[in-house]
Each structure stands twice: as structure tokens, then as C-alpha cells.
Amino acid sequence: MKILVPVKRVVDYNVKIRVKPGGTGIDLANVKMSMNPFDEIAVEEAVRIKEKGGSSEIVAVSIGPAKAQETIRTALAIGADRGIHIETPDGALVEPLAVAKLLKSVVDAEKPDLVILGKQAIDDDCNQTGQMLAGLLGWPQGTFASKVVLDEGSVHVTREVDGGLETLKLKMPAVVTTDLRLNEPRYPSLPNIMNAKKKPLETKKPDDFGVDIAPRLKVQNTTEPTTRKAGVRVDSVAELVEKLKTEAGVL
Amino acid sequence: MMTVLLLAEHTNDALNPATGKALSAARELGGDIHVLVAGHNCRTAAEAAAQLSGVAKVLVADAPQLAHGLAEETAALIVPLMASYDTLVAPATASGKNVCPRVAAALDVMQISDITNVVSADTFERPIYAGNAIQIVQSPEAKKVVTVRTSAFPSVAEDGSAPIEETTPPPAAGLSSFETAELTTSDRPELASARIVVSGGRGLQSSENFKKFLGPVADRLGAALGASRAAVDAGFVPNDMQVGQTGKVVAPELYLAVGISGAIQHLAGMKDSKVIVAINKDGEAPIFQVADYGLVADLFQALPELEAELKKAGH
Ligand SMILES: Cc1cc2nc3c(=O)[nH]c(=O)nc-3n(C[C@H](O)[C@H](O)[C@H](O)COP(=O)(O)OP(=O)(O)OC[C@H]3O[C@@H](n4cnc5c(N)ncnc54)[C@H](O)[C@@H]3O)c2cc1C
Numbered sequence: 121m122k123i124l125v126p127v128k129r130v131v132d133y134n135v136k137i138r139v140k141p142g143g144t145g146i147d148l149a150n151v152k153m154s155m156n157p158f159d160e161i162a163v164e165e166a167v168r169i170k171e172k173g174g175s176s177e178i179v180a181v182s183i184g185p186a187k188a189q190e191t192i193r194t195a196l197a198i199g200a201d202r203g204i205h206i207e208t209p210d211g212a213l214v215e216p217l218a219v220a221k222l223l224k225s226v227v228d229a230e231k232p233d234l235v236i237l238g239k240q241a242i243d244d245d246c247n248q249t250g251q252m253l254a255g256l257l258g259w260p261q262g263t264f265a266s267k268v269v270l271d272e273g274s275v276h277v278t279r280e281v282d283g284g285l286e287t288l289k290l291k292m293p294a295v296v297t298t299d300l301r302l303n304e305p306r307y308p309s310l311p312n313i314m315n316a317k318k319k320p321l322e323t324k325k326p327d328d329f330g331v332d333i334a335p336r337l338k339v340q341n342t343t344e345p346t347t348r349k350a351g352v353r354v355d356s357v358a359e360l361v362e363k364l365k366t367e368a369g370v371l
Numbered sequence: 372m373m374t375v376l377l378l379a380e381h382t383n384d385a386l387n388p389a390t391g392k393a394l395s396a397a398r399e400l401g402g403d404i405h406v407l408v409a410g411h412n413c414r415t416a417a418e419a420a421a422q423l424s425g426v427a428k429v430l431v432a433d434a435p436q437l438a439h440g441l442a443e444e445t446a447a448l449i450v451p452l453m454a455s456y457d458t459l460v461a462p463a464t465a466s467g468k469n470v471c472p473r474v475a476a477a478l479d480v481m482q483i484s485d486i487t488n489v490v491s492a493d494t495f496e497r498p499i500y501a502g503n504a505i506q507i508v509q510s511p512e513a514k515k516v517v518t519v520r521t522s523a524f525p526s527v528a529e530d531g532s533a534p535i536e537e538t539t540p541p542p543a544a545g546l547s548s549f550e551t552a553e554l555t556t557s558d559r560p561e562l563a564s565a566r567i568v569v570s571g572g573r574g575l576q577s578s579e580n581f582k583k584f585l586g587p588v589a590d591r592l593g594a595a596l597g598a599s600r601a602a603v604d605a606g607f608v609p610n611d612m613q614v615g616q617t618g619k620v621v622a623p624e625l626y627l628a629v630g631i632s633g634a635i636q637h638l639a640g641m642k643d644s645k646v647i648v649a650i651n652k653d654g655e656a657p658i659f660q661v662a663d664y665g666l667v668a669d670l671f672q673a674l675p676e677l678e679a680e681l682k683k684a685g686h
Pocket residue numbers: 133157158242571572573574575598599600601602613614615616617618619629630631632633634635636637640650651652653656668669670671
């Protein structure tokens with residue numbers, strides 16, 4: 121049993137990002153970066169499967185600039201066994217389709233039984249990569265998972281859907297993407313952080329896999345959203361209802 | 372002539388309002404629109420789709436393996452159909468998000484997720500970073516796959532009468548199978564399309580309080596109930612009530628946030644509401660920065676008062 125976990129380095133979820141003047145993008149200078157929160161959940165899930173004796177090896181993969189190695193080290197500290205870094209130029213935007221193609225190459229070489237990704241990267245908010253990877257591999261997919269149960273040659277995935285929950289049975293190998301309720305990721309202990317530095321981490325380039333990472337989409341500009349103007353404070357519930365009726369006209 | 376394939380969101384016997392909203396976006400692309408209803412015993416949904424204004428044709432694919440919208444089976448149906456279409460459009464619902472990227476990968480194109488505006492047939496607006504930035508993206512690709520943020524588009528009229536045609540799906544791939552569903556039942560309006568949404572956060576403290584304090588207010592207003600992630604994580608309410616960056620995005624006429632601090636991830640799901648009301652005991656809570664009307668109060672006092680006031684006002 122082998123599990124591959126793709127992890128993305130993104131702007132920390134607590135950071136309020138700034139749009140660069142001139143519509144050219146997001147200001148990432150000196151901004152705190154972290155592992156995409158859904159990917160932490162993915163690593164945690166893989167580690168729990170391993171701890172239950174269900175997995176023999178967890179491989180963390182990240183596609184990104186040199187610093188993406190820090191994200192892989194975090195995955196190793198949580199409990200992944202080794203890392204693969206596919207290095208891309210600083211500032212290069214790698215779209216989900218290119219990520220999925222690179223991951224497919226890694227899957228072809230590593231032959232995992234399960235790939236667990238985050239459902240969504242909180243920077244591009246695309247929610248695509250896992251589904252694309254499953255499609256390219258011709259594997260089944262269990263997206264937005266809130267529960268994963270391994271079985272003989274298959275996996276039962278409970279999914280968060282618009283109306284509630286549904287459970288699917290997928291033949292293995294399979295792709296799973298995580299939702300928020302799957303687990304609560306642990307904080308790596310100091311000894312595990314130290315230990316992670318000694319775990320193997322291999323570096324590759326997109327060219328090694330013959331994958332063209334040039335973006336397909338053209339971003340014409342990036343702007344600030346229109347902000348709401350500050351409203352008023354009301355002193356009582358009666359005043360609130362009155363204002364909603366007469367001023368806002370929504371009651 | 373450009374043609375658009377719109378993937379319908381439905382429950383086999385009913386069409387989901389998300390379909391009509393995605394159709395609004397599709398209509399802005401120009402060209403003929405065909406709606407695909409993939410399901411099992413889904414004739415009723417297909418007939419409802421045929422009534423949506425601006426649909427040239429409804430394609431029905433009816434087969435047991437399509438009953439539950441499995442991504443593998445639905446994508447296998449759509450990919451060959453795309454030979455005759457320029458663009459695939461779907462609402463950015465749980466099922467649209469599940470199926471579309473699988474189709475895009477098979478077509479070797481980048482999907483444009485969660486569009487909030489159509490600039491032209493190949494150029495779209497979409498939010499990134501929880502809506503803290505808006506991108507205009509152009510797709511030069513021969514085929515396009517687009518998912519639509521339904522809260523950003525109006526519904527269409529139901530005065531159409533498009534012809535319904537059968538299409539035969541490929542044999543079942545059998546990679547996955549449906550086991551069970553635990554769907555939330557409620558007499559309240561659907562969260563995604565409700566005119567008024569009343570949402571509760573961690574401040575509600577328990578599932579009982581949601582029912583006891585928020586429920587009666589929602590009932591008076593005929594509102595849908597929503598929640599913050601913290602309320603869902605704590606088990607106060609089911610997952611499908613989460614509003615936010617990674618939950619549902621809503622834009623009702625009135626959004627009432629009670630005991631919700633207003634984290635950016637929550638704001639991402641409701642800040643396009645027409646009127647926002649916040650009730651929070653902490654006057655510094657960030658939710659007040661987006662609220663049109665803010666009431667600094669203890670919710671356990673304010674909500675019963677609100678219910679009484681609404682009753683007095685005839686609601
Ligand atoms: C990857 C990721 C995705 C996320 N996605 C989402 C998402 O989609 N949606 C979402 O909502 N969040 C999301 N979050 C979580 C988000 O960051 C916040 O943690 C969450 O929104 C907080 O919920 P809350 O406001 O209910 O809780 P808190 O922040 O704890 O706020 C509770 C509020 O209740 C008030 N309160 C307490 N008691 C009372 C009382 N008696 N009367 C009045 N007011 C009271 C307090 O003053 C406080 O402001 C996400 C986070 C991450 C990392």
C-alpha cells in the first residue's frame with residue numbers, strides 16, 4: 121500500500137492579500153506562506169491510514185519554486201516518508217492541468233494505490249487538480265471527502281455534497297480529495313520536525329517528465345474587488361427591524 | 372455558429388434552480404445552447420429543462436449508471452459529445468465541480484472555475500484568494516470548460532419549449548458505485564437560492580440553540596438557514612449549511628449573520644448579499660466592516676426580541 125500526497129505551497133490562510141497596483145497580480149513579497157490547509161488534511165489522512173497499518177509508504181509531492189521544499193518538509197514532519205519536489209521557476213504560475221499532468225507522470229513511476237489531494241488550493245480556488253488527475257489516469261475519484269474507509273481492493277469515500285453526504289465505493293487505485301471535516305491535522309512535534317530534515321527528498325524538473333507547464337489561460341488583469349461601504353450601528357432590535365422595513369426595504 | 376453544452380443540475384425528478392442560473396451565463400456567450408440531462412428516469416427533469424428560456428435542445432441520457440451523477444460515468448458521456456460543442460458550461464455546484472475538471476483534462480484544456488461575469492465568449496471574470504482579488508481570464512483554447520458561480524447570475528424565464536432528444540451513453544465504466552446518501556431534509560427554502568438567509572456561527576454554542584434561537588427567526592422570515600465553518604465543525608448543523616470560500620456562496624437580498632466573527636473565508640461566501648445584518652456581542656468583530664446594519668448585542672437576548680418584533684410587524 122502506497123499513498124501519494126500532492127501538497128501546494130500557498131499564501132497562509134490568515135494573510136489578507138494585496139493586489140498589486142496596475143492589475144498585474146498579487147503582492148507576494150514577504151508574505152507568510154504555508155501548506156494549503158486541505159493538503160495538511162490530506163497528509164494527516166495518509167498518516168492515519170499508515171498508522172492503522174493500512175499503508176507502507178507515503179510520498180509527498182510538491183510542484184513549485186525552491187521554497188516548496190519547505191512545504192514538503194512539513195509533510196515529512198507530519199509523517200510522510202519521502203518527498204519529490206518538481207521545481208518550477210520562481211513566480212511561474214502552474215495551472216491545475218499542468219500540475220495534474222506532472223502528477224500523472226509521478227503516479228506512473230511510483231504506482232501508488234491511492235492519491236490524496238486537497239479539494240481546493242486557497243490561492244487559485246480552482247478545485248480541479250484531483251479530478252483532472254483522476255481523469256488523466258482513468259481512475260475513479262472521491263472528491264470532497266469527509267470519511268475514507270479502506271476495504272479489500274476498494275475504498276469507501278463519504279463526500280460532502282450540496283444536499284448533505286453521500287458514500288461511494290471506488291475501485292483502487294483511486295484519487296481522493298479532502299474536505300474540511302475529514303480530520304483535524306496534528307501539529308508536528310519538534311523531534312518529528314528534526315527527523316523530517318533527514319528524510320529523502322528528490323528534486324526533479326518539469327522537463328524530466330516532458331510536461332509543458334506554460335499556462336493555457338491568459339490573465340488579462342487582477343483587481344481588487346469592490347468593497348462594501350461601512351454601514352450603520354443600530355441600538356436596538358426594534359430599530360433594526362424598522363430600518364430593514366423602511367430604509368432597506370427587504371422585509 | 373458557436374454551440375454550448377450546459378450540464379443540468381437535477382435530482383432526476385426535478386431540475387435544480389442552479390441550472391437556470393448557469394443558463395443565464397451560457398446565454399451571454401452567444402450561440403445555440405443544448406442542455407444535457409444525464410440521469411436515470413430523469414424525464415421530468417428533462418421536461419423542466421425544455422421550458423427554460425433560450426434552450427435550443429435538451430439531450431437526455433438515461434441509464435442506471437447515471438442515476439447518482441458519478442463523475443466517471445458522467446464525464447465518459449460528455450467527452451465524446453464535446454466533439455460537437457465549443458463550450459461546456461455547468462453550475463459550480465458540488466456535482467459540477469466534481470465532473471467538469473475530469474472532462475477538461477480529457478479534452479486537454481484548462482477549466483475556468485466559478486465565473487462571476489462573462490466579458491466575452493472567451494473571457495471571464497472569476498474571484499481568487501477567497502474573493503480578495505478578481506481576475507479577468509481569457510481562454511485561447513479551441514474548447515472551453517466553464518463552471519458558473521450561480522449566485523452571480525439571475526434565473527431565466529420558464530417560457531420555452533425546446534425539443535427533447537435521447538442520447539445513448541457509453542457502457543458503464545464501473546469504476547465507482549453509489550452506496551448511500553444522508554441528505555438533509557428541511558421545509559425551509561434552499562440555501563443557494565433563498566431570498567433571505569439567516570446564518571449562525573460558533574456564538575450559537577450548540578445544535579439546540581440553533582433550533583431554539585435561530586430557527587424561529589428563520590421561520591418568521593421564510594429564510595434559509597446557513598452557518599459558519601466553526602458551527603459545522605462543532606457539529607451544530609450539517610455540512611451542507613456552510614457558507615464561505617470552501618462552502619456555499621450565496622447572495623440573497625438579506626443576509627443575517629449571528630454570532631459569526633466574519634473571517635475572510637466566511638465573507639467570501641456572503642459579501643455579495645444585497646443587505647447584510649450582523650448581530651455580535653463583540654463590537655470589534657470584522658463582520659461589522661461589511662454589515663449594512665450592525666447590532667452589538669448578546670444573541671441569546673437579541674434573537675427572541677427579533678422574533679417578537681417580526682411577529683409584531685406581521686411576519
Ligand atoms: C481552508 C479553510 C477554509 C475555510 N472555509 C470556510 C468557509 O467556507 N466558511 C466559513 O465560515 N469559514 C471557513 N473557514 C474558517 C474561518 O477561518 C473561521 O474560522 C470561521 O469562519 C469562524 O467561524 P465563526 O465566526 O462562527 O467563529 P468565531 O470566529 O469563533 O466567532 C464567533 C463569534 O461569535 C460571537 N459571539 C459569541 N457569543 C456570542 C453571543 N452570546 N452573542 C453574540 N455574539 C456572540 C463572538 O464575538 C465571535 O465574533 C475556513 C478556514 C480554512 C483554514
